[in-house]
Amino acid sequence: MSIRLAHQTLLAIAFFGLACCLPAKEQSRSDLFQGVMEHSDDEMSRYRYLLTTLPQLSREDKAVALQFLAATENELGLYSEAVRDFPLRSQPMQRVDVPRASDWEAVDAVDAIVKLAGERRIVMVNEAHHDAHTRILTLALLPKLRAAGFNYFAAEALDGQDTDLSSRGFPVARSGSEYLHEPIYGDILREAIRLGFKIVPYETVGHAGQQREDGQAKNLYERVFAKDPEARLFVHAGYAHIDKARGRLGPVTPMAERLQQLTGIPPLSIDQTDIREDEPVSELDAATRAESEYITSNSLLSARATTRQLLGTPSQKTYQHPNLDIYEQILSHFHLDKPFVLRNRSSGAIWSARPKAYDVSVILPIGNNRMSSYAQGPVNLRLGDRRFAIMPPASAGERPKWLTLDGTRKPVPVSTQPCRSSIPCLVEAHYADEPDNAIAADRYVFVQDRQQNVLYLRPGRFRIRYVDADGHMLGELQTEVSD
Known part of the structure; x- marks a missing residue:
């Protein structure tokens, strides 16, 4: 291996x-x-x-x-x-007092975090690896934190093998782990490079548990603070790696706590995974x-x-997960169509569901409001010489509106016509000046023929590719997205 x-x-x-x-x-x-x-x-x-x-x-x-x-x-x-x-689902929280609207107010997460970052030297934001909605906060924070003086950006998905990443200006398929293949993650790295951040891979190889946490912290210390004692570091990590106390990782001391021990610098830890829409309404x-x-x-x-049974969630009627219940309660009292935090009306303090572990709880709005219906039954997808029954597209095929990235990307119509009835069919957009192995600007898979959808793209020129299940290109076209 x-x-x-x-x-x-x-x-x-x-x-x-x-x-x-x-x-x-x-x-x-x-x-x-x-x-x-x-x-x-x-x-x-x-x-x-x-x-x-x-x-x-x-x-x-x-x-x-x-x-x-x-x-x-x-x-x-x-x-x-x-x-x-x-x-x-995250580890269930018990005895959490849900903030009340009479005492707290919802404010834009980016603005609040930038203000908190003030004199800080380390800011950490986490993600749920299978939910790219948890990546848009980091993308929005990059220019604000760069303007505030942060000069290093560390991403868990990088493996350090791609030594040409910064000079090239964009990630390719082999720049890191599979997480990096997702388009929003790709744009995070493009933006960090464009802004002049020094890019830092810090993942360990061949370790798990405490050895992994220790290795990550050691890599960050040696690659950033040991070389540049005045550095200011922005870290994008997964789940509980950003915690400053034991708990969510059991007896393991998290990476953030170990880094604080090595540097003497307390990180500003931002959580998005504890209270989130883990079971979409x-x-x-x-x-x-x-x-x-x-x-x-x-x-x-x-x-x-x-999976629902093994996770202890047999049905909506018989089970309420504490974290999901907290999420629903918060959304019933606070309404913002972008990532937000809760600020105390009297003290100005920002709310954290686990204050010993992290400093800020970021709440993401509902990912997709379009209701699903599976009354038509399963989609029978032909793969090779057999058919496999799969679930139809979620939310009636409508993609989440957060993909507009606060209006910076526009919907570009695509259809299955260039797929020539070869389903499943991947349609992906590449920036015109980047090769095919660059991380796509956006992509989508059609699992039914004679369908339409949209890709969300920034203004500029793009190459749209259509690829079948075996990786063969079915067609390509050029398009330009206007301002």
């Missing part, structure tokens, strides 16, 4: 924490991991592998495969589908009904139901 493949496998295990604790035959789980990693560099190939492998897996391994599928869907621009297909009723109506004919639905 190559260093890169071992690194990717470790990232997958670290991301999919459930995979480490579900009972299953070790060889079966190992085969699944190996199969996924053999398709790690090609999302469409990995998508096909997972869809065709799911029906053959055990009950527990289906749940693990669904985690991989959700991450792959996210990389392919199927954002609502990714959140639907794996309702990943637009999906819950429709998907639950579909599970009961045609679950036996659909391996994806069967896997989804299994």
Whole structure:
């Protein structure tokens, strides 16, 4: 196994924490991991592998495969589908006093964080790896923090092998882990390079648990503060790596706490994953009904139901997850159509659900308001010489509006016509001056023929490519998006 493949496998295990604790035959789980990693560099190939492998897996391994599928869907621009297909939940919080509108107000998260960053030397923001909605905050913060004097940007998805990244100006498929293949992540790095940040890879290779946290902190210290004692560092990490106290990682001391010990600098830690829309309202009723109506004919639905049961969420009527309940309560009292934080009306303090672990809780608005309906039954997708029943597109195929990136990107119509009835069909837009192996500006997968949708693109010139499930290009066209 190559260093890169071992690194990717470790990232997958670290991301999919459930995979480490579900009972299953070790060889079966190992085969699944190996199969996924053999398709790690090609999302469409990995998508096909997972869809065709799911029906053959055990009950527990289906749940693990669904985690991989959700991450792959996210990389392919199927954002609502990714959140639907794996309702990943944070560790439940108990005895959290939900802020009341009489005492707190919702304010723009970017403005509040920039103000808090003031004299800080380290700012950390986390993400849920299968939900690109948790990446738009970092993208919006980059120019503000650069203007405030931050000069280093560290991204967990980078592996350090791409030494030409900064001089090239954009990431390519082999610049880091699979997370980086998702278009918003690609734009984060483009923007950081354009703004003049020094780009810092800090992920460890071949380690997990405490060794991984220690290695990440050590890399950040040695690559930033040991060389530049006056540095100001912005870190984009996953989940509880940004915590400044033990808890969400069990007995493991998180990376942020270890970095503070090494540098003596307390980071400003921003959480987006604890209180989020992990079970979309637009999906819950429709998907639950579909599970009961045609679950036996659909391996994806069967896997989804299994995952919900293994996570302790059998149905909407019999279970309320504490974190989701807090999210719903907050949205019922506070309304903002962009990432927001809660500020105390009297003291001006910013609310944190776990103040010992992180400084700020960022609340994202609902990702997609379009309700789903699966009354038509499953989509029968032909892959090779067989058909596989999969769930129809989430939210009736409508992509989330947050993809406009606060109006900086415009919807560009695309259809299946250039796919020539070869379904599934990937349509992706590349900046005209970047090669095909650059991370796409946006992408989407059609799973039904004779359909239309949109890509969200910035003003400029683009090359739109259509690719089949085997990676063969079906067509290409040029387009220009006006201001």
